[in-house]
Amino acid sequence: MLGLSYFSFAELWSPLFLAVMLLLTAGYFVLIGPLSGRFQGSSRVPLWRRFSFIFGMLALYLAQGGPLSLLGHILFSFHMASMAFSYLVAVPLIMLGIPDWCWRALLKGLLRPLRRVSFLAQPVVAALLFNGLFSLYHIPVIHDYVMLHFAVHRLYYAVLFLTSALMWWNLINPLPELRSINGLGQIGFIFLNMVLLTPACGLIIFAGEPLYATYSNPQTWARAMGYCVSGSPAELLQAFGGPAFFGWLSPKVDQQVGGIAMKFIQEFIFASMLAYVFYHWYKKENGQDDAEVSAPSSELEERVLTRV
Template identity: 85%
Template structure:
């Protein structure tokens, strides 16, 4: 299906990447289990929070190591699904799976305070959406896809900036929150607006924008980083991405832009409903400490941990 039968197990499932994620997952359970006693204020982590972390790691694996990742090198539509899974699904799930006492210990690290300004709401939104939009400028995208080291570094940077962006919405530490209910609503709309131009460019372009998905030679070079074998053999075997094409490059590109925008709208609309729900509860004196509105004092550093 979709041409997956032509690729090896290693190409489809990226065992090395899977091993790395399994080690990180094992480290998470050691941290919240045997090592929990070393943290101030540590408490038992509920099953639902552990489940969120596992779900996030699974989404990240599927997006960056599983079949979705491979298909993302063949179809632009799957590339956008991979991006959405990586930064709009996996990141918040992983963050929600980390207990507050781990976050507090992490934020005590002094070097992190130098970069606290990067988590300011407007800065974080501009960083993530700006880097995402820059990546999808055709010349930038094709360059990144053709240079493995740059590709990994750029994806890592997107991952970090997505954490900063999501921190403004799902930050579990009342002493570090900057946005109240109305501020979170505005922040959600800001992110929805900032991503629109990039998606609009992709959806309404009259021709295929990316050589990676339309030019056989460029496609084969990019595929060489995610499958085994000589890229030249890919051209001999398949002739180019058109071999797998159940959609034309232009339509595939449009589907990708629509899919990205739809997923983003759905996720942020869900967050909007969540914010309104807890905002309403707080206004009626029903909200609990974990989901209560921010209580940070003006002038506090956004990621600064207030001791005492």
């Protein structure tokens, strides 16, 4: 399928990355299980949170280490699917899987060092950061440069992951004492994110020609592929000739499909979040929502109240 049979098991499944993800998942279950008693206010983690974390880690692995990652180096449409899974699916699922008492313990230790950069988590700043970096990445000259330089590629993806977490924090933050926005504010924040990503997707969808040499120029494609499969660029060119070997779509159509896929996934996820936020906001406004109970430590409360 899609030429995946031409690649080895290691190239398709990235065993080292898989091992890291499994270790992190195992650490999560040790933390919420045997070690949970060491945390103030700890309680049993609901099953839905556990499954949320598992599915989030699975989405991240498939997007950054599994076949979807490899296909993302071959075809632009799969690249955009990989980006959507990484930052619009995996990040919120992983964050939802972490219970409030874990977040409090983490922030208790990090609040003071991060005080000077706490403004990055403010709604407008977080939305501009993530969507701005995401859009900047898809400017053709920047995208091709990042794809051709492995260290820059990993660093940029790590920064996107962090800024995505800051953006999602404003929507799924489980700590009432640290929420910047609620109700209508969250609804407006969702619309802001939906709007900010539109120009980049529009540029990709309505471009009159292929924008990215990584997916249209065989030599550039072979150089980028060298970071995820064995063989020199010359060997890859001799074996496959270029990305056209694996696709049934032209580079331009493949690019358009990628832009449409990203926008569709984003719209679906944020529309679902919009319905969820509106439902709970409506219930709260009508006095039907259960009161939120928070039990932060007095030290954390003091730090929150005095933070800048």
